Amino acid sequence: xxxxxxxxxxxxxxxxxxxxxxxxxxxxxxxxxxxxxxxxxxxxxxxxxxxxxxxxxxxxxxxxxxxxxxxxxxxxxxxxxxxxxxxxxxxxxxxxxxxx
Amino acid sequence: xxxxxxxxxxxxxxxxxxxxxxxxxxxxxxxxxxxxxxxxxxxxxxxxxxxxxxxxxxxxxxxxxxxxxxxxxxxxxxxxxxxxxxxxxxxxxxxxxxxxxxxxxxxxxxxxxxxxxxxxxxxxxxxxxxxxxxxxxxxxxxxxxxxxxxxxxxxxxxxxxxxxxxxxxxxxxxxxxxxxxxxxxxxxxxxxxxxxxxxxxxxxxxxxxxxxxxxxxxxxxxxxxxxxxxxxxxxxxxxxxxxxxxxxxxxxxxxxxxxxxxxxxxxxxxxxxxxxxxxxxxxxxxxxxxxxxxxxxxxxxxxxxxxxxxxxxxxxxxxxxxxxxxxxxxxxxxxxxxxxxxxxxxxxxxxxxxxxxxxxxxxxxxxxxxxxxxxxxxxxxxxxxxxxxxxxxxxxxxxxxxxxxxxxxxxxxxxxxxxxxxxxxxxxxxxxxxxxxxxxxxxxxxxxxxxxxxxxxxxxxxxxxxxxxxxxxxxxxxxxxxxxxxxxxxxx
Numbered sequence: 001x002x003x004x005x006x007x008x009x010x011x012x013x014x015x016x017x018x019x020x021x022x023x024x025x026x027x028x029x030x031x032x033x034x035x036x037x038x039x040x041x042x043x044x045x046x047x048x049x050x051x052x053x054x055x056x057x058x059x060x061x062x063x064x065x066x067x068x069x070x071x072x073x074x075x076x077x078x079x080x081x082x083x084x085x086x087x088x089x090x091x092x093x094x095x096x097x098x099x100x
Numbered sequence: 101x102x103x104x105x106x107x108x109x110x111x112x113x114x115x116x117x118x119x120x121x122x123x124x125x126x127x128x129x130x131x132x133x134x135x136x137x138x139x140x141x142x143x144x145x146x147x148x149x150x151x152x153x154x155x156x157x158x159x160x161x162x163x164x165x166x167x168x169x170x171x172x173x174x175x176x177x178x179x180x181x182x183x184x185x186x187x188x189x190x191x192x193x194x195x196x197x198x199x200x201x202x203x204x205x206x207x208x209x210x211x212x213x214x215x216x217x218x219x220x221x222x223x224x225x226x227x228x229x230x231x232x233x234x235x236x237x238x239x240x241x242x243x244x245x246x247x248x249x250x251x252x253x254x255x256x257x258x259x260x261x262x263x264x265x266x267x268x269x270x271x272x273x274x275x276x277x278x279x280x281x282x283x284x285x286x287x288x289x290x291x292x293x294x295x296x297x298x299x300x301x302x303x304x305x306x307x308x309x310x311x312x313x314x315x316x317x318x319x320x321x322x323x324x325x326x327x328x329x330x331x332x333x334x335x336x337x338x339x340x341x342x343x344x345x346x347x348x349x350x351x352x353x354x355x356x357x358x359x360x361x362x363x364x365x366x367x368x369x370x371x372x373x374x375x376x377x378x379x380x381x382x383x384x385x386x387x388x389x390x391x392x393x394x395x396x397x398x399x400x401x402x403x404x405x406x407x408x409x410x411x412x413x414x415x416x417x418x419x420x421x422x423x424x425x426x427x428x429x430x431x432x433x434x435x436x437x438x439x440x441x442x443x444x445x446x447x448x449x450x451x452x453x454x455x456x457x458x459x460x461x462x463x464x465x466x467x468x469x470x471x472x473x474x475x476x477x478x479x480x481x482x483x484x485x486x487x488x489x490x491x492x493x494x495x496x497x498x499x500x501x502x503x504x505x506x507x508x509x510x511x512x513x514x515x516x517x518x519x520x521x522x523x524x525x526x527x528x529x530x531x532x533x534x535x536x537x538x539x540x541x542x543x544x545x546x547x548x549x550x551x552x553x554x555x556x557x558x559x560x561x562x563x564x565x566x567x568x569x570x571x572x573x574x575x576x577x578x579x580x581x582x583x584x585x586x587x588x589x590x591x592x
Contacts, residue, residue: 018592054313059386068185069185084200090203
């Protein structure tokens with residue numbers, strides 16, 4: 001599934017330097033950390049209506065957070081998770097491992 | 101509590117596990133790579149369920165539901181919120197680079213990967229000792245928690261000692277013959293089972309309590325504090341922040357998780373796992389949270405250990421006996437899928453990273469010794485679970501923190517060519533010592549500046565690695581090339 005694994009957009013991102021892409025990945029992680037620690041939003045716990053009639057904000061926030069995490073992981077995969085060249089991952093045989 | 105249908109379900113479940121063990125044993129080759137690493141051929145679903153099922157313990161259904169019973173909906177974000185994103189992210193951050201080195205050099209465990217990066221037997225030994233030191237108490241606690249849950253769900257029909265025998269015994273039946281392949285196949289079965297049954301269980305409990313909206317309306321009326329995180333002392337922002345460093349970042353350091361990542365067939369498999377992991381984690385803990393919070397109005401006034409039993413109590417009080425058996429199957433599935441992976445991980449570590457220090461062994465000998473070690477570790481864990489010595493339980497209490505403070509060294513080794521063996525040694529030992537001093541109350545609490553001890557220990561690990569590495573000679577170019585030459589060719 002190229003869309004979900006991010007490979008569909010790989011071409012566009014590879015034009016950036018890897019360090020730039022790494023900075024973007026760090027930025028995504030920081031945003032996610034900030035969202036998890038968004039204590040100022042706790043004020044909404046008793047103000048917002050129940051989602052679907054049974055999910056208070058303290059709960060539904062993390063349902064949304066999980067969906068956002070999928071999106072964040074997809075971006076990270078597109079930015080910084082290239083497929084390895086075949087020659088890099090030539091596996092050592094079990095016999096060689098035994099001999100080591 | 102049982103009827104013929106329920107007993108039939110239980111027997112069917114056990115028979116499937118035994119069949120998987122027998123079949124897995126037949127198709128497995130007697131080689132170290134095949135037995136401990138499933139030939140590094142795990143596909144997306146296998147890796148996903150192996151990581152997910154190994155990561156979910158009795159705490160999810162028992163401890164977490166009890167926590168939600170007492171704290172409210174905020175328990176969800178506190179315990180699992182950060183994990184939803186950061187755990188799959190660490191599968192990328194640490195997992196993918198480790199997997200590359202594993203594929204290239206045949207590494208199968210942390211002692212091999214990080215001992216190999218630093219070209220140091222001391223680093224390898226430190227990883228081995230620390231991982232065993234934290235994993236064994238964690239294994240014992242998993243057995244204790246699972247056995248207590250088993251006893252509770254069967255209303256004491258199965259005593260604690262017998263529950264432990266059943267849990268360990270069934271795990272060994274498929275782990276001994278089939279190794280990692282056996283545990284992964286059962287993880288696929290058990291992981292699917294507990295996700296599906298838990299979803300149906302939630303629906304059945306909701307129906308019995310008058311519906312999702314009705315039960316939530318009762319909570320809003322009778323105990324509105326359950327909805328507000330700011331009213332809970334337990335969820336104070338400093339605790340919330342500190343807890344981000346406890347369970348979420350520890351997962352990738354668990355040897356049973358790390359090895360399963362190295363056993364993935366391809367990079368694409370790991371990508372799929374990282375992508376969908378947040379949804380599975382959010383689902384199972386979401387179900388557990390809702391059951392716990394609903395329990396607070398359906399069966400009020402429980403506290404401590406009684407609150408931990410809220411899920412079995414809900415099933416017992418509001419559902420039919422067949423649901424009790426299904427609940428038992430869920431508990432067994434969750435408990436065993438983590439215990440079998442922990443047992444195999446410790447046997448694997450000792451077989452490939454400790455025994456060869458004294459005598460070279462062949463691949464076949466490694467499998468034979470691994471199987472014997474599985475039985476020995478299972479027997480020792482069983483004995484400790486019966487005796488429940490205080491020291492072991494104390495270590496288990498901060499095992500997650502212990503794993504977490506090893507992460508800076510793992511990240512440094514994989515991302516920072518200037519990191520030295522001396523820096524890594526110091527960053528493994530000093531934070532581990534400090535963690536003990538704080539958790540054993542040898543150092544006064546104020547020295548953590550109000551944070552949980554894991555946070556200052558984590559920061560200390562980062563600083564120690566950087567400072568000591570700069571104070572010691574840079575690693576030789578050929579040593580750096582062995583690791584970072586690979587990464588340079590992949591990450592362009």
